[in-house]
Amino acid sequence: MLHSKTFVKKTRGGKVNKQVREHYLRDDIYCGAPICKLCDSSAARLSPSASTILLLDTNVVLNQIDLLENPAIDDVVMLSVVLDEVKNKNMGVYNRVRALCSNSLRRFFVFANEHHKDTFVKEMAKESKNDRNDRAIRVAAQWYQSHLGGAARILLITNDKENKRKAIAEGISAETIESYVKSLDRPDLLDLVVQPSSEDVEMEEVEDLRPSKRKVIYTEHKPMSEITSGLHRGIYHQGKLRVNRYNPFEAYVGSESIGDEIIIYGRTNMNRAFDGDIVAVELLPQDQWHEEKSLSIADEEDEEEDVHLVPSSADDAPRTTNLVQGCSGDTNAVSSRPSGCVVGIIKRNWHSYCGSLEPMPLPAGSGGTAHALFVSKDRRIPKIRIHTRQLENLLDKRIIVAVDSWDRLSRYPSGHYVRTIGEIGDRDTESEVVLIENDINSRPFSSQVLACLPPLPWSVSSEDLANPVRQDLRDLRVFSVDPPGCKDIDDALHCTALPSGNFEVGVHIADVTNFVHPGSPLDDEASQRGTSVYLVERRIDMLPKPLTEDICSLRSDVERLAFSVIWEMTPEADIISTRYTKSVIKSCAALSYIEAQARMDDSRLMDPLTTDLRNMNVLAKKMRSRRIERGALTLASAEVKFQIDTETHDPLDIGMYQIREANQMVEEFMLAANVSVADKILKHFSLCSLLRRHPSPTREMLEPLLRTAAAVGLNLDVSSSKALAESLDRAVGDDPYFNKLIRILATRCMTQAVYFCSGDLSPPEYHHYGLAAPLYTHFTSPIRRYADVIVHRLLSASLGIYKLPSIFQDRSQLTSIADNLNYRHRNAQMASRASVELHTLIYFRKRPTDTEARVVKIRSNGFIVFVPKYVF
């Protein structure tokens, strides 16, 4: 069974290190074909009726992954030598291949040929590694042929001429991927086939269609060894390339060695680098450095861009995006910023992009391959050249294209078409584009996930009631206040007047962790999604609907399981004691904000529910004023509400979201609950709690706000959040919208609040600037945020009623979970805003309107306005 073969490898590292590894050869590795009579076919993956079994070459796997994911390609044997090479070259493709192999619907089988005693190939003298791997593939193909007899035809797919020639010489049938796809007689598949690069096949003329621009040549990228030595010597600088959203010919590379950002200006200097690539930059001589004022449209002001990164955050993009420039009459227009050019790309950040084709005349005679230019929705990506046979089909569609290569001689990168989303301008298509761009998974939940749900109809069982851990609070007058039409109610409140004059106030949150168990497919899926995404016309749930709208939702008049935070507080809203418990509640009313407000306002109503509401309101006001005293900020974020036509789902009207007292009351108690829970879990788990912080904005970030304020003669004190809040309160002008505008500008300067693991930072850094709280976390919305699920688990563990899963002991995993949550949260926000923008555009598409506006920012070639009525 076991056979040892010592294998010698050499590694580098400054010194030479000889390493010896064992390599066992086995004879119990099965071939995976159910028709095989010799092997144990219990692990067989290939179909019993396969006529042709494919073996793929590494380059084919790397380049044609999109084609492989298409179900037409099946019955494939993946050799472990091919998988290892793919893993070393491209981790993304490797993960996709692995997903294909483990997908039970696809018939991909992994054959460990390196460990099989008949197919192991020893390196011969003077043979390069690639040759040896190719030889291993051929030997494996031959073995399969002899092993399966004539039962199935073995086909080796390779685009390498040498390999193909040798394979045919050895008696193995071999074909290139194009000829195989042609033989399948599926013309739509041919589009997915990536055009081979020039080494494999004679290159066709792939030059630009415009002869005048034929010879735009980029300088060659320097080889890796030169780049490393250059980095050591300090002549090259490494950093991530960020392309200006408004001017794709301008980019910045944040470099720590310089301490400033290097500007890359011009297509030639960008030298085929994409946004997000890690590049090596060489500084240009100082006289070629660009001056500030030439960077006119270079302002990086964008709503989405208040993703200012915190100085010590885990993100690796460089620091400030705020470039102090733009306004004429500014100080030193001559101080130049270091400029450079890209000499090499260290790590590519290519993926698939959404967009559409540039309109062009159809070539004479359809059916032939046409070259088209793909324009991505993201303006930072250059145009991509693709080949397609279905030009007339695709011209008016939104499509997804993946990038393959960018040759020196070609003006644009080359890519291939992946799939169509839908028609341009169609609301659903554009919504889907928004989702894809923000990496939001909107696929329906898999059957494995749905299998984790308890069967419907569900109700609180007697075991739940008998559970000593759970307190029976069904007799309390619990109610919930939510937006109208809300079905996923995750929080409910109660307020009881105690005989002592104090109040017992409780916040009850849906007990989601009772149903979502760690490690289950449901939990993994929720962890991946991170948060529910709220688009204008729909909501992409983090958990399946039965949970969110029924089983966990604290609807009225039904018994539900909850996790409660109960305070005893004085009439002055001072907290005397806090206790946490799992509970069973029965909500007596699910009010909307308008209803709650109406009840409180109507002085004729004196029923117990309304009294409770009023008491809560009073307490909430006191708590709020105390918070403001401490320095909490109330910034106006432009929240837009759409009225959607129920049939066409088109927007009927746009309006601002009204904030009423009732909203603020609920918000206040939720904040208090979050703060109390944060305190409790940190006490018990000082190293592995999931908290939320809001770093204070730096002076540089507040610059634009200060400048704009100064332009109207307003002096804002930004020394602390309290000072800022007070300054903002005082900032009133003749224009009724002035204060709101200033607040909106202030919001844009803020840093983003982020989740983090408490063990990664020190206590002073836990501070939440916006709420002026030393500690904060998210606890109150586990139905739509995964962070809250984690905090629920931590709280249960701190109460001793739950065993913390082992993932909490691994700090690095917790940090990566926090990073994922931050990423998903940001994306969800961007998607919401994009959806709002989309619907606004659709709304105005049919209704050109004239209305009043305020100028907010002036640039050298345009100005930005704020439209108060429609709030954008």
Next chain:
Amino acid sequence: MEFVSPEGLRLDGRRPMEMRQIRAEIGAVAKADGSAVFEMGNTKVIAAVYGPREVQNRTQQINDQALVRCEYSMANFSTGDRMRKPKGDRRSTEISLVIRQTMEACILTHLMPRSQIDIFVQVLQADGGTRSACINAATLALADAGIPMRDLVTSCSSGYLNSTPLLDLNYVEDSAGGPDVTVGFLPKVDKVTLLQMDSKLPIDIFENVMQLAIEGCKAIANYIREIMLENTKQLEYRRGI
């Protein structure tokens, strides 16, 4: 980093429950009273036993028992990077102590009072599992020297990576940072005499991992018995029986 591939193979092609290839040889050092070479995969260890003999240091002499001393040293070239100080560093001292305690527990020391038994273990190649290989080699050497023992002591290590218990970790798997459980076992009386672990492991998984190591020890014990039987046959043959 993937230590167990989805097909169930480890980096070197073994399955999770499989040990590396073992090889043992008795009588490598002619001058010693008893000696053995033990190889587990690429880990190669020589053990030599001198004794029972007169105690060198009178102050250490025990009147009713034999004194067992042990020294563990690694050759300069045994690891990938050349080691500068082969003896006297803390790890060597600790392992010497561990081996000494393990062997002392199973040698019938009361049969040889006022004498000294020296066990010297030299690592020629280290590729993970050196502790276990040393103990196994020492057992064989003691048997070769004819020193009376309660039972053979065998040792094996196991770990837990990629949510799978793995038997007999090699250097790459060991340095992955996962838990590493070393077990010393007396097969006939079925008792654990040495148990060491690095890193963290939840208790329910720990039981599985330890059980796996014990199975490994039993397999090694069988192999050792075979080797000794073979050796005895050779001796008989040379004597002309």
Next chain:
Amino acid sequence: MVGLSLGEKHFIQGGIAQDIRSDGRKRLTYRPINVETGVIPQANGSARIRMGATDVISTVKAELGKPISLQPDKGKVSIYVDCSPTAAPMFEGRGGEELSTELSVALQRSLLGGKSGAGAGIDLSSLVVVEGKICWDLYIDCLVVCSDGNLLDALGAAIKAALSNTGIPRVQVAAGASGDEQPEVDISDEEFLQFDTSDIPVIVTLTKVGRHYIVDATTEEESQMSSAISISVNRKGHICGLTKRGGAGLDPSIVLDMISVAKHVSEQLINKLDSEIAAAEAGDDES
């Protein structure tokens, strides 16, 4: 180690006088030499020599380093001997250090020549990669596993065998390096340079017991010696190094006589060793 009785001592001395030693050998006969190469795959080169009961392992490891400023065109070699306690209980802890140092120094003197690097048995200029900046450092480590006399000879033979087994990877210097910076080197995985070991000397130790000299003394015989001379001789018959041990004085003519005897013996030894090493390498290649 138990001491020898008077009777045993007489036996040994008498036997040597009559040209019949305790194990039946003549005075100038070596014990059967057994050579194995490639025993430690992790090292660049290795060998194991057994002369009777004496068992030594020698390994060669090559690392990239900077040459000495005084000799920018030569590589560096350092030899280190370690006596394992398995060889003798007295080598435990620091006990073997004295012997180890003595052996290391003797070996260095014999094989490496003087401080200036002149006259070294190993050609150091073949170890240089980029003059003045990068060279190979060879670390020769020897381990005495079992000691039964004549350690120096065995070690010398082992080093010779290990060096012939050594493969140094081929190095390509990256172009474009200038000035004082460290150039980048690209180390090839496949190709190796074999060492040329034909010029490496062997060491012959002559032990004087009574009025006669013997080669390849066992421990008992060594305990009877009055003095011993270790001479390293290479293939051409040139003497590369000389060490005298032992307290008794030697008449200069006797010394010269011993040297000529050593030269004579060394020819046979070199031939024997070379054939053994070649056989071992061939056997190694096949497996």
